[in-house]
Each structure stands twice: as structure tokens, then as C-alpha cells.
Amino acid sequence: MAKPKVRALLTALGKDPRPVTHELLDELPEDKTLNYLRGLLMATGALPTRDQCLTNLERWINEKLATRTDLEDRRVLHGYAIWHHLRRLRQRVRAQQLTVDQDQNVRIHVNAAVQFLDDLAGRGTPLVACTQSDVDDFMAHRATYPQRTAHFVRWAVTHRHAHNLTAPATRWAGPSGPHDEDRRWDVARRLLHEDAAPTADRVAGLLLLLYAQHVNTIRHLTVDHVQRDGDTPKILLGDRPIVLPAPLDALVEELIASRRGHTLVDAPGTWLFPGRLPGQPLSSDQLVIRLGALDVNPRQDRATALFTLAAQVPAAILARMLGIHRSVAVQWQQASGGDWAAYAADVAARPVRNRPAT
Incomplete structure (x- = not known):
């Protein structure tokens, strides 16, 4: 209460005749003081719980879209940011909270798309008329996030916003060592x-x-x-x-x-x-x-643990027990040299316990 920012925030809320809701707080400038107060009100039940990180991401995307003056660019970016990334993200998190990595991943992908569209606009080239040389030149000299830009190009081609373009995905080269x-x-x-x-x-x-x-x-x-x-x-x-x-x-x-x-x-x-x-x-x-x-x-220590476990446990079991995606578990098993046959042979060699009669 002794802090000026806290007093100013509470005074402003006290003078507002409207009830304190998430929508009212959304009208105020976002800062640490507001986030703390919102969290306090949710923790005590004065406000319903919501994923504020996801809400902030949605607001950020809408602000990005609002700055696009070209209607076609705005339509393309809307499809990429909201219908592709945000929709998939909501399905992935469901009842869980958005993580910092998930939030940053979407922001970087959207920024990469914005940077590419801005570069094309600066040269007077619409996305639908973009050529392979345009893509290669941008990726080689001006792209801040080349891998994310490549993802946007592949998405644009798939959804027919661009034509005859290629931007290969970078495949995982395996775990980096050393694994101590x-x-x-x-x-x-x-x-x-x-x-x-x-x-x-x-x-x-x-x-x-x-x-x-x-x-x-x-x-x-x-x-x-x-x-x-x-x-x-x-x-x-x-x-x-x-x-x-x-x-x-x-x-x-x-x-x-x-x-x-x-x-x-x-x-x-x-x-x-x-x-x-x-x-x-x-x-x-x-x-x-x-x-x-x-x-x-x-x-590094998580990579070491995954490398070791993947060499000892089949990918399907590893995925179910540790909560990682099955394809990720398969990649780590292949990198570590583990295989199903060795595990199956070990299980087959174990003594069989007599089960009690039911």
C-alpha cells in the first residue's frame, strides 16, 4: 500500500463506478502491479480464474493484425496466427495453463511472418506473386528467424496464398553432447x-x-x-x-x-x-x-536423462510414463541406440511370478 503505483491503481479503481471485472482491468495499462492485483483477486475468488498469459497473447495477436494496412496481408496473417497457431495452441493446453515457451513460440512465428510480409511489401510484391528467388534472398540476408519464416512459407503454399515455393524444414540432428x-x-x-x-x-x-x-x-x-x-x-x-x-x-x-x-x-x-x-x-x-x-x-541434464532412459525403455512406454510425445520418444530412442528387441528379450528372461488365484 505504500507504493505509489499500488495507491494510484486502487484509487483509479475506487473512483470507477463499474464493478471490478477482468474486462475493466483489461482497459488499464498492463504492468506488474496490475498483474499482481489481478492474480490476488483470482486467488481469493473475487474474480473468476482465467489464463492471463493466453489472454495477453490473444491481445498481442489482435494488435499485430490491426497494424496491417493491406487487407490481403491482414487476411493471410489472421489465418496463420489465429486459425493455425492459436487454435492449435488452445487444443494443446486445454485445461492447463499456457507455458512461457509456448507463448514465445507463437510470438516468434507470427513476428517471422510479419517480417517476411513487410519485406515483400517494401518491394511492392504481394505474397501471391512471390517467387522462389524472393524467398531465398530474404532467408539468406534479412530473415531474423529463418526456420519460422520457412514454416510460414510452407503454410502459405499449403493454403494457396502462395505458389511454387519451397522452404524445407530443418530436421532434428539428434541430441547434442556431451552426455555426462x-x-x-x-x-x-x-x-x-x-x-x-x-x-x-x-x-x-x-x-x-x-x-x-x-x-x-x-x-x-x-x-x-x-x-x-x-x-x-x-x-x-x-x-x-x-x-x-x-x-x-x-x-x-x-x-x-x-x-x-x-x-x-x-x-x-x-x-x-x-x-x-x-x-x-x-x-x-x-x-x-x-x-x-x-x-x-x-x-543439458534433461538431454542426458532422456538419452539414457531412451536407451533402456521402449519409446511407447517412455512417452506414456514421462508425458512426452511419442514421436519425440522415438527420435530419442533412435539417437541413443535403444531398440525394442533388447527390451523384449530382457522382459522374457525375467522369472514369472505366480499370481494368486482369483
């Missing part, structure tokens, strides 16, 4: 058995090191992802729960019991890793910083 498995286990053992670091940071690091979970996946975990089968604690990362081995199970139970909010309402909600914004999980940037303090490199 010894270091991965050294850090994992330290997080499992040394209690110098906060419990939340240890659990987050172990989920990344042992189960190859992405930072954005970890930060969006809730207490509902932790299940119990009798006395056996499990965690749901994909569509099948995974048994939490000791002592990781005790750390997860401790995290659930000790977690607390960092805001005025001091309510962590259902998040395993509550953040500083009311009703929101810990930000990906903050989680990366905290993992770095534990000597965990999210990108």
Missing part, C-alpha cells in the same frame, strides 16, 4: 541425501535428473499429480503414474506438507511449486536460477 551420466548421478545423489538445499529445489532437480522433466512441466505440477496406491506414493507425469522410490517419496511428501505461498494471502493453492504471483506457480526463469544454484543445467 556420471555427473548426472553425482548431482542426483547429492540432492537425494544432502539436506542443505530447500526441499522444493531438491525435488525439482530430481524430477529433471531422474525423469527428464522439462522445467515448464515441473513448475506446473500440482498436489493432484501425487497419488497414493495404499502405502505406495506415485507421481503422474504422463498418463500412467510412476512409483516414487525412497528417499524421493519422503522428499515429495515433505514438500507437500511444507510448501507455502509467497503473497499476501499466503496460500500456495494446489501448486507443488507456488510462485510470487498470487495463484500462479513459480516462474520458469526463477526455477532455472534455483536449479543452477544446485549445479543442475536444465537443458
Whole structure:
């Protein structure tokens, strides 16, 4: 309340005769103070919950469209941004919240399309008359995001906004090394058995090191992802729960019991890793910083974990257990040299347990 921006915001809202709604807050300039107040009102039930990140992305796209003076360019960009990217994004997230990576991915794709259309407009060339030399020249000399521009060109050709153009997709060349498995286990053992670091940071690091979970996946975990089968604690990362081995199970139970909010309402909600914004999980940037303090490199250590797991477990099982796309699991299995035959032979060699009569 002592901060000038907070006082100014609350004074402005107090003088407005209309009830405080999301629509009213949307009329105000977007900043950290407004985001915090909105989060506080949603966390306490004064406002209905909504994905503010998705709302901000929708607003940003509409602003981009409004700046297009050429009606044909606006129609093309509308189809690419809203009917292609935004529609697919809504289907993908569904009841979940939009992640920072998903938000940035759409923005970069749209910016790449805008840059290409602006370049064509600057030379007086409409998209429908664009030639292969126009594409090659732009990609070679002026494209800020060549891969995203290529995606827009392929989309435009598919939807007949352009003709006789090619822009090949860049294929994944496989995991980049080095994959230091010894270091991965050294850090994992330290997080499992040394209690110098906060419990939340240890659990987050172990989920990344042992189960190859992405930072954005970890930060969006809730207490509902932790299940119990009798006395056996499990965690749901994909569509099948995974048994939490000791002592990781005790750390997860401790995290659930000790977690607390960092805001005025001091309510962590259902998040395993509550953040500083009311009703929101810990930000990906903050989680990366905290993992770095534990000597965990999210990108490289996750790649090492995926590389190792893919060599030991079939892609279909890996996808179901870890919550990654099946095609991604197949790519990692091929890169790691793992195959189904070795796994099937190992399963066949295991002793058969006598099942109790039913």
C-alpha cells in the first residue's frame, strides 16, 4: 500500500463506478502491479480464474493484425496466427495453463511472418506473386528467424496464398553432447541425501535428473499429480503414474506438507511449486536460477536423462510414463541406440511370478 503505483491503481479503481471485472482491468495499462492485483483477486475468488498469459497473447495477436494496412496481408496473417497457431495452441493446453515457451513460440512465428510480409511489401510484391528467388534472398540476408519464416512459407503454399515455393524444414540432428551420466548421478545423489538445499529445489532437480522433466512441466505440477496406491506414493507425469522410490517419496511428501505461498494471502493453492504471483506457480526463469544454484543445467541434464532412459525403455512406454510425445520418444530412442528387441528379450528372461488365484 505504500507504493505509489499500488495507491494510484486502487484509487483509479475506487473512483470507477463499474464493478471490478477482468474486462475493466483489461482497459488499464498492463504492468506488474496490475498483474499482481489481478492474480490476488483470482486467488481469493473475487474474480473468476482465467489464463492471463493466453489472454495477453490473444491481445498481442489482435494488435499485430490491426497494424496491417493491406487487407490481403491482414487476411493471410489472421489465418496463420489465429486459425493455425492459436487454435492449435488452445487444443494443446486445454485445461492447463499456457507455458512461457509456448507463448514465445507463437510470438516468434507470427513476428517471422510479419517480417517476411513487410519485406515483400517494401518491394511492392504481394505474397501471391512471390517467387522462389524472393524467398531465398530474404532467408539468406534479412530473415531474423529463418526456420519460422520457412514454416510460414510452407503454410502459405499449403493454403494457396502462395505458389511454387519451397522452404524445407530443418530436421532434428539428434541430441547434442556431451552426455555426462556420471555427473548426472553425482548431482542426483547429492540432492537425494544432502539436506542443505530447500526441499522444493531438491525435488525439482530430481524430477529433471531422474525423469527428464522439462522445467515448464515441473513448475506446473500440482498436489493432484501425487497419488497414493495404499502405502505406495506415485507421481503422474504422463498418463500412467510412476512409483516414487525412497528417499524421493519422503522428499515429495515433505514438500507437500511444507510448501507455502509467497503473497499476501499466503496460500500456495494446489501448486507443488507456488510462485510470487498470487495463484500462479513459480516462474520458469526463477526455477532455472534455483536449479543452477544446485549445479543442475536444465537443458543439458534433461538431454542426458532422456538419452539414457531412451536407451533402456521402449519409446511407447517412455512417452506414456514421462508425458512426452511419442514421436519425440522415438527420435530419442533412435539417437541413443535403444531398440525394442533388447527390451523384449530382457522382459522374457525375467522369472514369472505366480499370481494368486482369483
